Amino acid sequence: MPRVFNFSAGPATLPEPVLQQARDELLDWNGMGASIIEISHRGPEFMRVAAQAEADLRELISIPDDYAVLFLAGGATTAQALIALNFADPGQAVDYVLSGHWSKTALKQVRPYVDPRIAATSEESGFRDVPPPSSWTLSPDAAYVHYTANETIHGVEFHDVPDVDGAALIGDFSSSIASAPLDVSRFGVLYAGAQKNLGPVGVSVLIIRRDLLERSGQPRAEILDYRAHVRGESMLNTPPTWNWYLAGLVFRWMLDEGGVEEFARRNARKAALLYQAIDGSGGFYRNEVAFGARSRMNVPFFLHDDVLNAAFLSESKAAGLLALKGHRVLGGMRASIYNAMPEAGVQALVDFMGDFARRHG
Ligand SMILES: *Cc1c(COP(=O)(O)O)cnc(C)c1O
Numbered sequence: 001m002p003r004v005f006n007f008s009a010g011p012a013t014l015p016e017p018v019l020q021q022a023r024d025e026l027l028d029w030n031g032m033g034a035s036i037i038e039i040s041h042r043g044p045e046f047m048r049v050a051a052q053a054e055a056d057l058r059e060l061i062s063i064p065d066d067y068a069v070l071f072l073a074g075g076a077t078t079a080q081a082l083i084a085l086n087f088a089d090p091g092q093a094v095d096y097v098l099s100g101h102w103s104k105t106a107l108k109q110v111r112p113y114v115d116p117r118i119a120a121t122s123e124e125s126g127f128r129d130v131p132p133p134s135s136w137t138l139s140p141d142a143a144y145v146h147y148t149a150n151e152t153i154h155g156v157e158f159h160d161v162p163d164v165d166g167a168a169l170i171g172d173f174s175s176s177i178a179s180a181p182l183d184v185s186r187f188g189v190l191y192a193g194a195q196k197n198l199g200p201v202g203v204s205v206l207i208i209r210r211d212l213l214e215r216s217g218q219p220r221a222e223i224l225d226y227r228a229h230v231r232g233e234s235m236l237n238t239p240p241t242w243n244w245y246l247a248g249l250v251f252r253w254m255l256d257e258g259g260v261e262e263f264a265r266r267n268a269r270k271a272a273l274l275y276q277a278i279d280g281s282g283g284f285y286r287n288e289v290a291f292g293a294r295s296r297m298n299v300p301f302f303l304h305d306d307v308l309n310a311a312f313l314s315e316s317k318a319a320g321l322l323a324l325k326g327h328r329v330l331g332g333m334r335a336s337i338y339n340a341m342p343e344a345g346v347q348a349l350v351d352f353m354g355d356f357a358r359r360h361g
Helices: 016-025 044-060 076-087 101-110 210-214 226-231 241-257 259-279 306-318 343-360
Strands: 067-073 093-098 115-121 145-148 169-172 189-193 203-209 298-303 333-336
Touching: 016 241, 044 067, 044 241, 067 210, 067 226, 067 241, 076 101, 076 169, 076 189, 076 203, 076 226, 093 101, 101 115, 101 145, 101 169, 203 210, 203 226, 203 241, 210 226, 241 259, 259 298, 259 343, 298 306, 306 333, 306 343
Parallel strands: 093 115, 093 145, 145 169, 169 189
Antiparallel strands: 067 203, 189 203, 298 333
16 A cells, blocks of 8 residues: 655654564564664663664754753653743743743743743734744843744744843744754754654653753752753663654654755745745635744645635645644644655645545636
């Protein structure tokens, strides 16, 4: 059975060569006679896999040496809560920029620990735009500034790293990490759940400027303490070895394909193709996001008549285009076109959309 083009927002499509390699190695990793997921994380075989994954990620997104990298169990939401415990004092001010569903979730996670201030919000526009960094009101006493680089549900993205005038900038890159070159040195912390652009759900990647690790006065158990995780090389307890291994295969695949520069070009072409199909449909389809804030990764769109939604979903599925239903918060449709979505997949979607509009227009 041929694989379909899968537009799921997360867990999301993975590169086919990665899945094939994982399948080929599943029962017997590297002649060991056992699977990589059946052995100790502290043995030399898994330690090699783990170290290679970190080295490849460092190369892939050019992580400077004064940043630690963690591969931890738990999703991005867990990281959102732990950020307050690890980078702010109890009750300290922290600045949050609200640009959609996930930045609101991030804010909610820290309320028990700190004093979150809303530095800016685009909620009054229905999150159809991002608050321009020039409009952010930053608190001088804030421990950090948190923003969401790409809003997976609302389909808005910051295309440039905001200038926060020396404050520690924390970015949620769950749905856009490694999709284009990024100057990591502009950040205090970058984090991402793996299941959109990096691999399978169950592991999160954190990239932390080392000096920030000593800043927090929050009491916290060792297992919630990023300092301890850095000292323990993400192995304080049993790490999610399968997820770490698979993410490592994705990093290697991306490097072999030409790295983030190449993926930035592919992602720009894919997004342009899809937005052109929407904008050029004579109103049959529409995307409501301000032009300058349109996401390259998640494209929500609506049909001119909601009555056609069910037909669009069943016909697209029959055409081998999976998971186009929009998030329940917005309704309509959403196409997630992460790194692993081939250009042929977006072309197939655009062809289907044109054909559907002709038949139902
Ligand atoms: C998916 C997502 C999250 C939540 O990730 P979980 O792994 O489900 O906790 C947070 N932020 C963004 C931007 C996301 O896309």
